[in-house]
Amino acid sequence: MNPASILVVDDEAPFVRSLVYALKKEGLKPTGVNSCAAALEVLRGTEIDLALVDLRMPEVDGMETLARLKALAPDLPVIMISAHGDTRAAVQAVKAGAVDYLTKPFELDDLIHCIHQALDRRRMHKEIEYHRSRQLSTASLIGASPAMAALREAVERVAGSGTSRILIHGESGTGKALVARAIHAGSRRADQPFVEVNCAALPEQLIEAELFGAEKGAYTGAHQKRTGLVAVAEGGTLFLDEIGEVPLALQAKLLHFLEDGTYRPVGAATVHAGNVRVVAATNRDLAALVREGQFREDLYYRLNVISVAVPALRERAGDALVLAEHFAARYAHQEACAPITLTPETVALLQAHLWPGNVRELKNLIERLTILYPGEVISPAVLPQELRGAAVPPQPGTATGAGAAPVMPATIDHHMDQAERQMLLAALSRSSGHKGRAAETLGISRHALKRRLQRLGL
Numbered sequence: 358m359n360p361a362s363i364l365v366v367d368d369e370a371p372f373v374r375s376l377v378y379a380l381k382k383e384g385l386k387p388t389g390v391n392s393c394a395a396a397l398e399v400l401r402g403t404e405i406d407l408a409l410v411d412l413r414m415p416e417v418d419g420m421e422t423l424a425r426l427k428a429l430a431p432d433l434p435v436i437m438i439s440a441h442g443d444t445r446a447a448v449q450a451v452k453a454g455a456v457d458y459l460t461k462p463f464e465l466d467d468l469i470h471c472i473h474q475a476l477d478r479r480r481m482h483k484e485i486e487y488h489r490s491r492q493l494s495t496a497s498l499i500g501a502s503p504a505m506a507a508l509r510e511a512v513e514r515v516a517g518s519g520t521s522r523i524l525i526h527g528e529s530g531t532g533k534a535l536v537a538r539a540i541h542a543g544s545r546r547a548d549q550p551f552v553e554v555n556c557a558a559l560p561e562q563l564i565e566a567e568l569f570g571a572e573k574g575a576y577t578g579a580h581q582k583r584t585g586l587v588a589v590a591e592g593g594t595l596f597l598d599e600i601g602e603v604p605l606a607l608q609a610k611l612l613h614f615l616e617d618g619t620y621r622p623v624g625a626a627t628v629h630a631g632n633v634r635v636v637a638a639t640n641r642d643l644a645a646l647v648r649e650g651q652f653r654e655d656l657y658y659r660l661n662v663i664s665v666a667v668p669a670l671r672e673r674a675g676d677a678l679v680l681a682e683h684f685a686a687r688y689a690h691q692e693a694c695a696p697i698t699l700t701p702e703t704v705a706l707l708q709a710h711l712w713p714g715n716v717r718e719l720k721n722l723i724e725r726l727t728i729l730y731p732g733e734v735i736s737p738a739v740l741p742q743e744l745r746g747a748a749v750p751p752q753p754g755t756a757t758g759a760g761a762a763p764v765m766p767a768t769i770d771h772h773m774d775q776a777e778r779q780m781l782l783a784a785l786s787r788s789s790g791h792k793g794r795a796a797e798t799l800g801i802s803r804h805a806l807k808r809r810l811q812r813l814g815l
């Protein structure tokens with residue numbers, strides 16, 4: 358661990374010199390200055406862990422110095438040094454934000470103890486903040502399924518790691534953008550910018566300038582110098598959504614940036630360095646795009662060092678219901694009405710639906726239902742047809758997916774399967790996913806329940 362850097366501010370030069378000497382011998386990294394102005398200059402240019410400030414100084418006194426230091430670095434712990442008999446002023450300083458005070462003359466041991474105590478408190482505070490932000494970061498990812506628990510764990514691990522390239526993949530609407538934000542919020546960059554770029558939404562000729570910036574007149578329409586999003590995200594996270602849509606020409610420049618952290622704005626003569634964590638997301642099969650020659654293999658391997666897979670909603674047992682309830686509460690709040698509630702049959706249909714549009718599809722459905730039937734009990738009759746026809750295997754030659762006509766089962770076996778599926782899911786929903794209890798209510802053994810679930814692919 359690096360030695361803590363201590364700023365000593367006192368107008369008495371010999372006192373500062375002797376303190377600097379003593380602190381160095383204690384393994385700390387002190388810098389001594391004789392005025393408030395000099396202290397502020399040091400603080401602007403150097404990382405300082407703690408400041409020792411004399412209360413009595415000519416021109417700008419200790420109280421004012423404390424205020425100015427805190428204005429520049431609010432988290433900086435400051436210990437005041439007061440002359441004998443100055444206790445009242447020292448107490449005032451503590452009220453104004455100093456962490457402690459010492460009265461001259463003091464023992465070196467007392468000072469060292471005071472410094473370590475303040476540094477420990479700051480370290481602990483930072484740790485708590487860090488863990489709190491990590492918990493907050495995954496709290497937005499709703500879902501009680503094992504798949505979601507694993508995703509939250511992966512997000513926490515990845516967020517806290519030092520890696521600067523992350524690839525998120527998953528079907529459309531699964532929550533990749535939410536995962537990217539959670540990774541940022543849980544990282545040490547959380548208080549720096551999070552900048553989102555939808556690579557599919559930008560015209561090909563503008564993407565480069567948008568990302569890396571451009572000099573005035575670099576291209577037609579560039580009437581003034583343009584700051585790129587890489588520069589805007591400096592110190593933070595750059596989220597490149599739909600990375601699979603980046604044109605091949607720009608892929609080379611992106612690769613260069615990912616490899617050595619430098620880039621050249623369009624039309625610029627000089628190269629810039631950028632410090633951003635790049636989180637990319639895609640719902641395309643990048644490996645297939647590589648095989649088809651649409652995505653650079655080297656860029657694919659650069660991005661794919663750490664990847665996070667976001668599961669489809671149909672792979673998250675029980676989450677459709679948890680999410681439906683979450684969105685019902687949210688839209689009830691938005692519409693200022695009571696939340697909609699779902700009959701067991703509706704729950705069973707939600708659980709059985711394959712959700713090709715994933716969480717986005719479910720969210721839109723609950724919003725629509727809340728607007729149309731505020732506060733009401735939702736029965737299957739008011740569900741869209743694609744949900745009422747859920748879990749029915751498509752017949753050859755018929756359309757499927759959102760908006761398609763419901764597919765009617767051809768045989769009695771299909772009807773039986775459908776009914777069985779709904780009963781099993783309703784029982785599981787009532788038992789909150791507890792298989793033993795669900796089996797009991799159905800009058801079958803746990804083993805039989807598992808076999809039936811497996812047979813129906815649930």
Ligand SMILES: Nc1ncnc2c1ncn2[C@@H]1O[C@H](COP(=O)(O)OP(=O)(O)OP(=O)(O)O)[C@@H](O)[C@H]1O
Binds near residue numbers: 497527534640720
């Ligand atoms: N686990 C979740 N908890 C709460 N809300 C979620 C969850 N997953 C997704 N959402 C919400 O669903 C919507 C779609 O999510 P998001 O935009 O992150 O999906 P995506 O995978 O990035 O989609 P696309 O590939 O189409 O860009 C958003 O409104 C998001 O807030």
